[in-house]
Amino acid sequence: MKNIKINILAVLLCLATGATAQQTPAPSQTEAVTIVGATAHIGNGEVIENSLIIFEDGKLTQVLDATSTKMQYRGKVINAEGKHVYPGFIAPNATLGLVEISSVRATDDEDEIGDMLPHVRSLIAYNAESKIVESMRPNGVLVGQITPRGSRISGTSSIVQFDAWNWEDAAMKEDDAIHINWPNSFTRGRWWAGEPRGMRPNKEYATEVAELKEFFGQSKAYLGGDQKLVHLPYRAMGEVFSGNKKVFVHVNGEKEILDVIQFSKEQELDNLVIVGGYDAHKVADQIRENNIAVLSGRPHSTPNQEDEDYDFSYKNARLLHEKGILVGLESSGQMETMNTRNLPFYAGTVAGTGMDKEDALKLITSNTAKILGIDNLVGTLEKGKDATLFISEGDALDMRGNRLQHAWIQGREISLDTHQTELYERYSNKFQAAKAE
Incomplete structure (x- = not known):
């Protein structure tokens, strides 16, 4: 009887696996x-x-x-x-395969403990059998950059194609870039801590930027030394300084973007990409002069400021394109994993603001491929x-x-x-x- 129950349970498990895989x-x-x-x-x-x-x-x-x-x-x-x-659409800065159900902690593997984590690899956590990843394909989203979240330096992203048994088979370009979350010069009051509501200057901004610069400086010193003691975060920065890894900086404010540009000059970073770039149109000339690409934020969102055009988010990418900046579209934000399937419609929305339809297509194909460094493989027919x-x-x-x-x-x-x-x-x-x- 016991063996019969075990066999029945095994069959049920197999059926359940087949139904959900x-x-x-x-x-x-x-x-x-x-x-x-x-x-x-x-x-x-x-x-x-x-x-x-x-x-x-x-x-x-x-x-x-x-x-x-x-x-x-x-x-x-x-x-x-x-x-x-069409060429397959490319989703940059995505947490696809890292999060299945946001409210179930066991299925959320997008963030690691720590602050400076350039050595953390998102690729090995990528779930190739994710139902959410599978749902991208009917809309033509066939390639993605799998990116970690959280911390000052989140970790290292990798680029995958969406038809694979496992992360090894899925990988198109391993460890393509590190991702930095730039400090914000303004902070929102924490009402639960007794702070005033609303936005106010971040008194720790200069300190937080200095800490990031110090980490880069210490990494260079470590790599230039004998390296007798293994320090994984410092060692992982070697590929950044050699130019083999790009640096994606997640930043939105005008002042912060200018500080990022200055930071890139000080650190001699040639492969810099701005992610989000909400106020990038205000400093577009400086961005173009420094040959920096931008992954513009999700067009299907409301303006951040009361005095902005109601359709500002729709046309932000077009404004950058018209300034001669290499720009692509990314879809981070609320419910980002499932909303990534709307990537082609984001491009369509940008086209609806007056951008040529084929130029809008480039935002999710050839432009993104160039920004990710995979234009030798995908992005165009x-x-x-x-x-x-x-x-x-x-x-x-x-x-x-x-x-x-x-x-x-x-x-x-x-x-x-x-x-x-x-x-x-x-x-x-x-x-x-x-x-x-």
Whole structure:
């Protein structure tokens, strides 16, 4: 009897696991694929109205105008006339795979204890079987930068593709950058501690900035010494000073951004990226002159100040683009993991403020790929790059047209089924059956 109960329990566990796990990763591409007739949005501003796209062994081999070429089709042929083809969208500064349910501590692994943590790697905590990660794919979000949160230096991010068994298989670029949360020159009163409500100057701002500078200085001194004693945080800074790792500074205020620019000069940081950059438009000239890229914050948010335009958040990225700054879109903030699936609609919102639609597309494709340093692999539909792309029935930056028919990651055709689509079909069938009765 005991053995029977154990066997039943094992079966139930297997069924439960099968019901909750992500779709099985697709097998490697074995047959060439030819897409004919679609409007191809290259991702660099170019559009081919009648395209011919061929990929094999996981790489794009041809991206041509079908009207002016007689290229022979290869392998499986997909007639996509009237459809649209896009490069896979890229989600930077995301906690995908690190948090499943925010209110359940055991599923939240985005933050570590400590203050200066450049040695902490987000990649090894990445859950490739996350249901939330899976839900990105039906909207065309196929690549992401997995980023830790909290602390002054949060840790090190890595870039993954969203079709893998584990973090090792998912990794596209390991340990691409460290992330610094710059101090704020203003602080909000803690009412529970008896402090006045509202914003007031942060008396500790200068001290907090000095502590960050001191850490950088001590790291350089350690790396220049004999290093007999192992100090992991200092040692991890070696890749930063050599230029192999970028530095992403999460900062929003005008004064703070100027201080970050000065800090980058003092520390001789050539690969600096501003994340958030709410007031970046106010100091856009200084940002451009110092060749700094910006990952602009989520457009679907309300203005921070009473005297700002109601649609300021919608057009912030456009204002930076018009100043000649390399800009992408990120989606951190409240409920950020699930809201990341709205990335294409964020770009569509920016386009709605007057930005050219193909330039808006660059905010989540080629621009972001350049900022993350993976533009040799993804971001555009170009010969030699990864076959990470999808076919949409309509405009993928509009939720009415973003209806994917096929999607590939590195040439593997991935499933577009998710927990949400399963529930949709389940209850659609229920109500259709009830209506028939």
